Amino acid sequence: PQDSSESQAAVTSPVRSSRRGDAFTSSPGRDLPPFEDESEGLLGTEGLPEEEEEGEELIGEGMERDYRPIPELDVYEAEGLALDDEDVEELTASQREAAERVMRQRDRELEQGMGRMRRGLLYDSDDEDEDRPARKRRLAERAAEGMEEEDEDMIESIENLEDMKGHSVREWVSMAAPRLEIYHRFKNFLKTHVDDHGHNVFKERISDMCKENRESLVVNYEDLAAQEHVLAYFLPEAPAEMLKIFDEAAKEVVLAMYPKYDRIAQEIHVRISHLPLVEExxxxxxxxxxxxxxxxxxxxxxxxxxxxxxxxxxxxxxxxxxxxxxxxxxxxxxxxxxxxxxxxxxxxxxxxxxxxxxxxxxxxxxxxxxxxxxxxxxxxxxxxxxxxxxxxxxxxxxxxxxxxxxxxxxxxxxxxxxxxxxxxxxxxxxxxxxDNKLAVGELTDEDVKVIVGLSKDEQIGEKIFASIAPSIYGHEDIKRGLALALFGGEPKNPGGKHKVRGDINVLLCGDPGTAKSQFLKYIEKVSSRAIFTTGQGASAVGLTAYVQRHPVSKEWTLEAGALVLADRGVCLIDEFDKMNDQDRTSIHEAMEQQSISISKAGIVTSLQARCTIVAAANPIGGRYDPSLTFSENVDLTEPIISRFDILCVVRDTVDPVQDEMLARFVVGSHVKHHPGSKEAVNGDTNEVILPNTYGVEPIPQEILRKYIVYAKEKVHPKLNQMDQDKVARMYSDLRKESMATGSIPITVRHIESMIRMAEAHARMHLRDYVVEDDVNMAIRVMLESFIDTQKFSVMRSMRK
Incomplete structure (x- = not known):
């Protein structure tokens, strides 16, 4: 009966069974009577169905016997325990709370290390720690401020951002975690990027941007690639998604510096400059x-x-x-x-x-x-x-x-x-x-060294003249004029009120077969920006600008013509005399004011046409008549003629010695440039050129092109040391001769032409000041231009 009561107590009292189990496991060598249900569980489960069939009555008669005290079962063994019972004092309520607080703190740290675990698994809802309501309140305040701290905490930062886990770049940067990492990295880049002198680059840029009330922040791609190479890799592949993240990060950085700036600009746009690869x-x-x-x-x-x-x-x-x-x-x-x-x-x-x-x-x-x-x-x-x-x-x-x-x-x-x-x-x-600044930026240090070395040559002027169209024999006056036009004078704009052009316009006129069009084609190749057109194929609007209706939107749009497209370059017009008078009149403004005004279809605007004009024209009747003046030989009005700084007349005269040298030159040029020829082509030079030109070695064309670009951008000659009296006397003498001979009219424009040519000659030598040699060259070219346009009889007396 005692054993049966013990078995009943073991079944009905889980507390006592656990104590018995503890004692049993703590001292395995002790002989205790085994539980009936335990022995059955160890040997098998044959007895369980019988018990279920018998149906033991747990609540009934004798139920109180299960709860009577059994002292030997309530005794713990001291073996294996750290402290004896007498050493442990009973905890007070405050000590118990403190111990539980330490345990909760330990569990909270465990949560953070192993990942978030539901608190209900560890504690009941009644055991909520005291700081929980405060944390909820704090998060609610932050969410109201738009900080969204909790979401950012939920998304872990990605150390290895370039590992896209098999996704494409566009998919990867659209996910929440990489997006947040890109956002933080770009924000950090804007805050920490410094230049070579240790100055914060974007702090100054943002300050300048806000002063001017702009909304564009320019970021150099090379700087981004140097500091954040992963972002620089993602950007060209998924630009729409990346720029959206960049804009958000830039806006936060700007608002941190200027909190009220969103009243001026709703959005900040990041602009990417200096992308390495330029696609045509x-x-x-x-x-x-x-x-x-x-x-x-x-x-x-x-x-x-x-x-x-x-x-x-x-x-x-x-x-x-x-x-x-x-x-x-x-x-x-x-x-x-x-x-x-x-x-x-x-x-x-x-x-x-x-x-x-x-x-x-x-x-x-x-x-x-x-x-x-x-x-x-x-x-x-x-x-x-x-x-x-x-x-x-x-x-x-x-x-x-x-x-x-x-x-x-x-x-x-x-x-x-x-x-x-x-x-x-x-x-x-x-x-x-x-503009030309970019062209100068393409020059290497070696190029600049060669250019400066060339400028110190005493014969650099003759070398440049000889290098203009070296495949054309003779015509020194035309080559001189074209060289001055390529270098150009210095434009002046005092106080932004009245602009005086610096470009030199040249008109070639003469007999057929004298290489006029070939000169134009040469200028097109050697100039950094040139537009070639013909008078027959160009209308007034094709040269200036025109308005047309867009085929889809049906809106009037402004289309640029040849002169506008050649802005800061050279516009070459062949067959200038074949243009209609109405079309030719339209370029009056472009040649002197260097702008084109449009007032059509509700569009009223002015376009820039800052270009040198080199035109070629044939005389009336096909050949130039020396017994007539220039204006009688060419079907051009005086307003157009006066706008050209240099007038070059090309005559096909019969001279046995010159003709033989020309023929030798042409034949030698054909032999040399034949595809089957084994001789190396080097700057179109051969022995025939040297005696008749300037007796110097021409400059290679590639170096000449770089020389012109460098001179136009870097050299700006001043007129402080110019002999003004010489120019004034020259103008008065020319004007007197012009009235006497009745040839081309000399106007104030010709004074400006001489100044421009003097500046161009100084620029050709990379000089910062106009000296007497430059003025003499300008007067020489002007005199040649004036004398060439006279009748043959007058010209002969003038040359004497």
Whole structure:
């Protein structure tokens, strides 16, 4: 009976059974009577079904016997315990709370190390620690401030950002964790990037940007690649997603410096400059779609600035509920499906008060004239300018454009081709105007050393004259005039009120077969920026600018002509005499004021045409008549003739000695340049040139081109040391002769021409001041030009 009562106590009292088990496991050598159910469990489970069948009555008669005290079962063995019972004092309530607090702290640290665990697994909800309500309140305050700390804590930082785990770049940077890591890294880059002198680069840039109320922050790609190479790798592959993250990070950095700046600019745009690879417009392919590209070209047309929907809200016309906001994409319009208030399908009207617009402008860029291969048409591409990029360039500007190469759905293209194709467009991110500074930047230190060394040569002037069109025999006066035109004078603009041009215009006129067109073609090759056109194939609007209606938007756009496209370069016009009088009149303004004013179709503007004009014309009747004056020989009006600084008359005179030398030169040139010839071609030089030209070795053409670019950009001659009296006396004498002979009129423009030529000659020698030699050369060229245009009898007496 005692054993049966013990077994009942073991079954019904879990506390006592655990104590018995502890004693049993702590002293395995002690002989204790085994439990009946334990022995059955060890030997098998045959007895269990019988017990279940018998159905032991736990609550019934004798139930109180299970709860009677059994002292031997309540005794713990001292073996294996650290402390004896008498050493342990009973804990007070405060000590117990302190111990539990330490245990909770330990468990909390364990949670942070091993990952978040539900608190309910460790404690009951009644055991919530005291600081929990305070933490909830703190997080609520931060969420109200927009800090969203808890979300950022949930997303762990990624140390190895370049490990994309098999995803594409675009998918990877769209995920929450990499996106947050990119955001923090770029923000850190903006805060910590310093230049060579230890100055914080972007602190100064942001300060300048905010002073001018702009919203564009320019980031140099090379700087980004040097500090954050992973971001620099992701950027060209997924530019739309990356630039969105960059803009958010830049806005936070700007607002940290200027907290109220969002009242001026709602968004900050990061502009990427100095992307390493420059793609030609001709080489853009499907491979470049949705990637960041950098290309260059000349702006040929641009629309006006239009408002584009950025964030739009709609009014439901049935219940007046406001739907939105809907953020518009570049490719398609986002419209609401149904009204969430009244479930109607429309109609919906745009809410004008709450809709946000942004500036939008569309431009067309065309390949630069000097980069198009012979016999090919220049390619063009549309580009979209948004926000503060609008009006950053105008027709005629040569620009470098960095942007995202997008595809754009165009229904008219599908109709034209008969199958679905996409139009492509560049979504501009950064625009840099290109001028000669960039050309100078391409010169190496070795080039500069060669150029400066050449300028110290005493015969550099003769060498340059001899290097102009070396494959053409003779014509020293034309070569001299073209050399001065290539270097050009110094433009003046006192106080920004009245601009005086610095470019030298040249007119070649003479008999057929005297290499006039070949001179023009040579200038086209040697000049850094040149446009070649003919008078027969050029109209007034083709030379200046014209307005045309855009085929898709039906809006009037401004298209640039040849003179505008040749801005800061050379415009070459062959067959100048074949132009209509009306067309020729249109270039009056371009030749003197160097601007072209347009007032058509609601577009009133002025375009820059700062270019040198070199024109070639044939005389009336085909051959030049020496018995007539220049204006009688050429079908040009006096206003046009007076705008040319240098007039060169080319006569085909019969001279047996000169003719024989010319024939030898031409035959020798053909032999030398024959494809089968084994002689090396070196700057078109041979023995026939030397005696008749300047007796010097010509400069190689590539070095001459670099020399001209360097001189035009770096050298700006001053007139302080010029002999002004000599120029004044020269002008008065020429004017007196002009009135006496009745030849071309001498005007004040010719004084300016002499000054420009003196500056060009000083620039040719890389001098900072105009000296007497330069003035003498200007007077010499002016006299030759004046004498050549006289009748034969007058010219002979003048030469004496």
């Amino acid at each position: 417009l001709r080489s853009l392919r499907q491979l470049h779609l949705n990637q960041l590209i950098r290309t260059s070209g000349v702006v040929t047309s641009c629309t006006g600035v239009l408002p584009q929907l950025s964030m739009v809200k709609y009014n439901c016309s049935k219940c007046n509920f406001i739907l939105g906001p809907f953020f518009q994409s570049q490719n398609q319009e986002v419209k609401p499906g149904s009204c969430p208030e009244c479930q109607s399908l429309g109609p919906f009207e745009i809410n004008m008060e709450e809709t946000v617009y942004q500036n939008y402008q569309r431009i067309k860029i065309q390949e630069s004239p000097g980069k198009v291969a012979a016999g090919r048409l220049p390619r063009s591409k549309d580009a979209i300018l948004l926000a503060d990029l609008v009006d950053s360039c105008k027709p005629g500007d040569e620009i470098e454009l960095t942007g995202i190469y997008h595809n754009n759905y165009d229904g008219s293209l599908n109709t034209a081709n008969g199958f679905p194709v996409f139009a492509t467009v560049i979504l501009a991110n950064h625009i840099a105007k290109k």
